[in-house]
């Protein structure tokens with residue numbers, strides 16, 4: 093049978109299930125990555141599994157999110173991760189080495205491998221032909237311990253790129269166009285495979301920009317072929333030996349096809365407050381800009397920043413604009429310095445930030461009140477910048493740089509000749525901010541500062557459930573809504589009791605206290621509940637607050653998996669209209685809960701307050717049923733006798 097690239101990689105890593113769209117499959121994981129914000133929990137969970145050394149081919153622990161050290165908390169987390177990594181055979185990427193996805197593509201990613209990362213933008217690795225999937229920290233811990241990763245076999249959607257990108261139009265515009273067409277829900281249960289002459293011409297960093305933002309489509313992952321372009325990139329990184337070819341078979345059958353004609357594509361912008369709220373830049377031309385931020389795992393490669401330097405060369409940033417630039421890695425920063433581009437950026441008036449996530453995660457550089465910020469990032473959810481009423485627009489580095497000069501959103505095609513950036517033959521790669529683990533880590537002492545708190549343990553469900561609706565929310569609730577990630581909270585990612593006080597704080601500030609008192613509540617929501625990041629804190633904080641079930645119209649994939657992993661039952665309205673029939677504080681009852689969870693696909697929820705019965709769907713695989721009945725993945729893994 094003619095195979096897609098997805099089928100080839102999954103087929104060679106399959107440990108259980110059949111490759112039929114929608115069926116549960118288990119795949120072997122070659123490589124894992126964590127970042128510090130989700131990593132502390134992942135490593136606490138790995139320790140709870142009593143595995144002396146990771147069983148993956150390669151595992152890397154990055155520090156890129158919480159790099160500001162305004163108190164002891166982040167430093168405590170970093171040291172815990174560094175020592176636990178050394179003990180268990182994990183490579184440690186020190187703070188300042190760069191953003192996990194950028195560094196992973198540069199130094200570790202391998203075509204044809206599977207990568208599981210505790211970060212939703214792990215699919216960036218699809219730019220070099222890896223099957224790279226974002227998951228919760230506990231799933232990643234299980235993979236490090238040698239367990240399979242379970243997911244529903246995705247549909248495979250072919251994105252055929254015809255024609256050629258025109259001057260001033262870039263990879264960012266390709267993914268924004270797809271978001272415009274398909275929306276933030278359009279990729280659910282799918283892998284996007286990019287093919288065609290347009291795809292073949294894109295460089296690896298451009299491909300990685302596109303696969304990175306496949307996460308915003310809600311996709312399982314995205315993939316480009318591993319071709320001569322990939323080989324040249326790996327060779328320039330001194331890693332040609334890591335290259336293998338990957339391409340779909342001629343005539344491979346896809347579940348769906350989307351065609352984008354690059355000849356017709358124009359510069360695009362995602363307007364506040366959703367990455368799919370996309371319009372042509374030309375339509376917004378002339379709108380005043382207060383801040384321009386260039387960087388993030390989406391657009392901070394050497395090629396991106398060289399283009400920015402070429403645009404800024406000999407010019408001055410507009411007096412009313414603050415331009416901040418965070419290079420994606422120390423490799424990128426070093427090469428900007430060696431090439432002279434760094435002084436070009438400085439002379440033009442840019443503020444250079446550390447090689448880290450920085451403003452993307454609200455770690456500094458929040459815009460002024462009500463400010464307009466033009467960013468090359470991947471998300472513009474309300475409040476994510478740290479300024480609740482800021483308006484964040486997502487654009488390419490080209491649009492960002494030109495607009496920083498003019499002070500208004502500017503269609504770069506009106507600006508002059510487009511910059512040309514050529515892929516270098518050789519990247520600088522001294523790797524001296526990587527710490528490789530000792531051959532035997534047994535003697536390493538894991539250091540736990542006071543910020544490292546035990547994580548809450550999930551419990552098996554009771555025979556029956558009687559619980560109040562403690563919160564009712566609408567559509568598109570993000571993990572930022574559930575567990576805000578602003579700078580004051582980020583240092584507490586290893587401290588769930590502290591974080592839980594802020595759960596849903598921007599939606600209903602009384603929720604944590606009411607939930608703690610009730611110790612057994614239900615959350616009701618609309619469509620696409622839990623979209624956004626992979627952070628399992630959005631399940632751990634509700635778990636700590638005693639939430640037993642979440643009943644919504646639809647879930648985002650990773651968050652639903654995190655709920656199951658922590659023993660919170662994810663339920664769906666059988667009839668969406670029943671959402672209107674439940675109000676805050678209604679008392680809900682599910683009789684014979686355990687029995688129903690073990691076998692039923694439709695459960696009856698009795699709304700005691702209104703006297704109505706509501707059918708809800710419990711669409712779980714057999715494995716998920718067992719996980720919920722065991723009281724979460726960790727208990728299940730232990731009961732199953734390891735991984």
Ligand code: SF4
Nearest residue numbers: 213388389449452453
């Ligand atoms: Fe870091 Fe932002 Fe990328 Fe997340 S999306 S990994 S916070 S740069």
